[in-house]
Amino acid sequence: MSTINTSIPYSLLELATVSAGSSPADTFKNSLDLARKAEAWGYTRFWLAEHHNMLSIASSATSVLMGHIAGGTSRIRVGSGGIMLPNHAPLIVAEQFGTLGQLYPGRIDLGLGRAPGTDQLTAHAIRPDRMQAVYNFPEEVGQIQQYFSPANRSARVRAHVAEGVEVPLYILGSSTDSAWLAAKKGLPYAFASHFAPAQLFEALSIYYANFQPSEQLQEPYSIACINVIAADTDAEAERISSSLVKMMLGVLTNKIDYMQPPAELSAELRALLQEPAFQRMLKYAFIGSKKTVAQQTADFLQETRVNELMVVSHIYDHADRLRSYRLFSEIMQEKEVLSA
Template sequence: MKAITYSILELAVVAKGSTPADAFRNSLTLAQQAEKWGYTRFWLAEHHNMVSVASSATVVLISHIAGGTKTIRVGSGGIMLPNHSPLLVAEQFGTLGQLYPNRIDMGLGRAPGTDQLTAQAIRPDRMQSVFQFPQEISQIKQYFSPANASAKVRAAVAEGVQVPMYILGSSTDSAYLAAEKGLPYAFASHFASTHLLEALQIYHQRFQPGADLKEPYAIACINVIAAETDEKAEKLSTSYLRMILGVMSGQMDYLQPPAEMTSDLAALREHPALQSFLKYSFIGSRATVKQQIKAFLELTKVNELMITTNAFHLEDRLKSYEITASIMQELAAT
């Protein structure tokens, strides 16, 4: 199997009994270790009004992580563009690109990253911006262009700065857009499994080469909880399972400590809605997870794997990411 780039999607999850400050310190510790384990990118998600997820001021966290690491690329997975002004996004990422040259990625999506009531509070006119998403992508690209120096409205700090742009999505709409724009494409299959294969097919079939990218470049995100044994991984996964149930029921809470898998929780896990959410969640020992990742890569043929791991204890998260890195290296070697 060819070597596949592997990266991390981080939510700065807040565990029960801890604070957002603890989550930020843990995120930096993870990024520093990920750099040693060969991970290429460390992307931070944008979410709002969720007590268990502290990655709401995404750009600030990107700077925190980039400032505490040396070589790993740091970026957004993603900035939810309808929540923001394109000019401000260009200025913010231009600033990051100036501070950390050739290390910043800009992933852009159009979902709110929250519930509709909160989305309305973030930006009352956001629905107008949702429909203008393709135009706002082009607008940001223009702000980064040296040719924009003669424009009346400029993001001078961004002009000529190299910050690669990625289109994020969880449906086929984003695949059409990424292909049309000739941009790399990242699919959120860690929670939206239904349209993954269709979206990838659309992206590859309709891709238009451009100045940024000559060939399609696809990323897919998966959940991984790897541990010494299948039994331990299953127990660790109960924290994540309860987190998903909280999101789906609208009763979000801090990430809970792991517990034994009860019959009630196991039954809920089999519910069709959760099965769809968990379809690309790979949980188990090194051997189990390796087999699952190998099958996923053979199925999707993506260029890069984005991995997210939500476990209660930092040491369990670190161990899972270390095991996953070694799996990726073993697959490349064989």
């Protein structure tokens, strides 16, 4: 018998995915509804991604959407998963998140990544000197820390609204590069194993072996993100997951479309699932009934020993998505999961 340690926090990553037949306004309404229910179901954080020039994802103005979510909830932590720092000036990030921290004390997280969150042409349109900012990512993280520090009151350039405000920083990564940085700076580390699982274990090993305590964090703290589609039966979860498969196919072929309604997996889609590229991306996609997903989750936690799980669910229908997150919360609140 394997067990899930019920002290492990579980959180939610929201991409604000736009389903076919709906609008971004519909998506934002559903995101807030999900956040309110996630708060009631015991989720620790509700993080929002940053993506640009993507038809199917509406989380492009991350800090604005965070304000919408935080203002409509009362306890759950709201954060960025993440702010793609090379797209932004550190001073502006500090001012935006300092403002959020003033409005919602003790509830705002600032997750920072260095990927563009878009294609290269759009990344250049966002910030033409972006590649220089990528190289300066460690220094720009340090600048943000300085802007939040009370000691910055004597500096000539200040983010007045951020000074002394409690907004913890998190380093996001999908390879080993950011693991070194998170360890060196003594910051929590969140790994994107929901779409880039290949270097998960190496990155975690680097992070734990090289961690240096900081003012924010005395011991290493890791978060791993997984895909979850839970339903009442394995068959129903598989049917719902066809929307995820179609979405991944669009990403791989650069033919991104709105999230499509589910259907029975065709022979063609089943064949695609056997392709190495699909298997790599969906290695940590836990799809099935409550019992099936519980076992997969318990195995993952036993293998990784991460401190926290973050879940993302690419599901077309809002009611199905709510059901999936509700079932996962029940899994994380139960004491024992039978091993296969």
